[in-house]
Amino acid sequence: MVKRMEDMALEIRERMRGGKGSVQIRHIFSQDELTGKCRLFAQVTLEPGCSIGIHNHDREEEIYYIISGKATVDDNGNVQELRPGDAVITGNGAYHAIENTGTENLVLMAVILLFD
Template identity: 45%
Template structure:
């Protein structure tokens, strides 16, 4: 199957973050069934962030595809850039911020549901 149309959502102050984020859902919840919570391309425009949040019942990976920024790994702040992969396991927390004033920070996000 080829999916050429994607739902695009703009969220203001996502998880208490600054500005907004743009989420392009690459597959719908119906297509993901109950195996994954989300598979999406996420864009953080300059000076925007996805606020710190915890995962319960799932984990989330980000593959940074463009730009750079700061990633909170359970409160530990680390620099991330294109090519980096970060993972937040079940029961832990994370957030990400685009600190650039001119370039977007983009990443692929995958939420993986915990197998019971």
């Protein structure tokens, strides 16, 4: 199945999970379009200073893969700087948060895989 960018749902969330500013989520494929156990497959864009607040993942795991920009991630208390090509996986009850700490947009892929 081929899906064009203009056919992908675009969502803007303000103060996502208690974070700062707005988050742009381009839903590449919806959960209904996927056969596997995937809750989210999206490109996420955060402008400088914007963030997704602390949240946990029970019975699932979320992967962030950084495409461009610079971020600080809090992965269950382990605070690290992320750059393009870096990835982080959080799940099984752990928490995370991410913030754009650079001067350009932070663009990342976000995938949430379900355990059941």
